[in-house]
Amino acid sequence: MKPAPYGPFPWSPIGTRPILRWPGGARVALWVIPNIEFFSLADTIPAGSGGTGTPAPDVPMWSARDYGNRVGVFRLMKVLEHHGVRGTVALNSSVCLHHPAIIEAGCRLGWEWMGHNETNTRRLNEVPAEEEARIIADSLTTIERATGTRPRGWLSSGLQETWHTLDLLAAHGCEYVCDWTNDDQPYRMTLDAGREILSVPYSHEINDKPAFEKQHRTADEFRDMICRQFDVLYEEGAESGRVMAIALHPYLTGVPHRIGALDAALEYIGRHQGVWRATGGEIARHFAAQQGMA
Secondary structure, rough: OOOOOOOOOOOOOHOOOOOOOOOHOEEEEEEEEEEEOOOOOOOOHHHHHOOOOOOOOHHHHHHHHHHHHHHHHHHHHHHHHHHHOOOOOEEHHHHHHOOOHHHHHHHHOOEEEEEEEEEOOOOHHHHHHHHHHHHHHHHHHHHHHOOOOOEEEOOOOHHHOOHHHHHHHHHHOOOOOOOOOOOOOOOOEOOHHHHHHOOOOOOOOHHHHHHHHOOOOOOOHOOOOHHHHHHHHHOOOOOEEEEEEEEEEEHOOOOOOHHHHHHHHHHHHHHHOOEEEOHHHHHHHHHHHHHOOO
């Protein structure tokens, strides 16, 4: 992607597009994205990941995140399984090396795996170009080796890209990316060398990290945010399908005093007809088929 004042796609007001139909006439494609991340105790936790700049080892900050991988993620798994939701994991590939039991449990549940850098302590826009290419290639290969499936999708750590990121992802076989949070429907991106990649809607809003760490929402407020977001998208989806993303972090929503809020929100959504519980790859493939993409 060449530097430009707008993205590699046309501006498209949502009311002028062809009608988007989901399987079974669903109004909303619901996908839940657990961000399962690895932070090295030997590295400083970046400010964008909630760090304070405290030199390593930052035991309190690191311990909170490690709780998510030791305990919280398994609570999330239990709740999502109860509601028939398969997670689409934004996965730091280092989790495959350090916490293989998480990978094994997710595979048993039929979860989908997206690339999400190697760790959350290094972002793509903070490294040299050749290092970015290596991070993307190695992350996808490590996840494929651990799970048996090549990731179809990608979420950059911190959602941070460079001008080269999309072309590198497409060259390595990624079909969709979810760094671009500017729509409620997927859309096509046109890249260099005639390649294309899809944007699948992710969310800054229905995302426990800004909700709890920046906005200081309570668990009940986050539950209500999810339900209100769903209500609007469900109404609009009667005319043309919408995507609802719920972004979660095990060290935040997976703690005992918050997990019930997620359970209640998913129970509320589940009382409605016309909700397609999908993975990111399923959303991308269905949209691509409607668009006549190969």
